[in-house]
Amino acid sequence: MTNVTPFPHQGAGPGPKDGQVGFERLELQRIMDLYGRMVSAGHWRDYAMDMGQEAAIFSAFRRTAERPEYRIEKRPALRHRQGMWALVGESGQILKRGQELQGVLAPVERKLLRIVED
Secondary structure (H helix, E strand, C coil), X not given: CCCCCCCCCCCCCCCCCCCCCCCCHHHHHHHHHHHHHHHHCCCCCEXXXXXXXXXXXXXXXXXXXXXXXXXXXXXXXXXXXXXXEEEECXXXXXXXXXXXXXXXXXXXXXXXXHHHHC
C-alpha cells in the first residue's frame, strides 16, 4: 500500500497534443452546477467523464443503464474552426457547437426551465 505508481507520460511538454485533455475548474463548475439542477429536478441520475488525448467528455444519464441523454464535449483541436465545445444528443447528433461553454449549454438550460415550470 505504500508504493506510488506514476501515470505514464506521453510526451515532453504539457498540453493536449502531448497528454490528456481535461476540463478547467470553472468549466467543470459550470457543468456540475447544471448537472446538480437537473438532478434536483428529477431528470438526470448519473454522469460519467472521459478524458482522452483528443477530447474531454461529460455524459449525463437519465438512468445508469442507458445511453447518455447529453454529452458535453471539449475538443481543443477544433478551437479555431467550429468551436471546441459541442453538445451531442442521445442519438449522436450535434445539437450545438461553439466557442463558449455557456452558449453550448443554453438548450439544456431552456429544457430545465420547462421542467421546472411543469
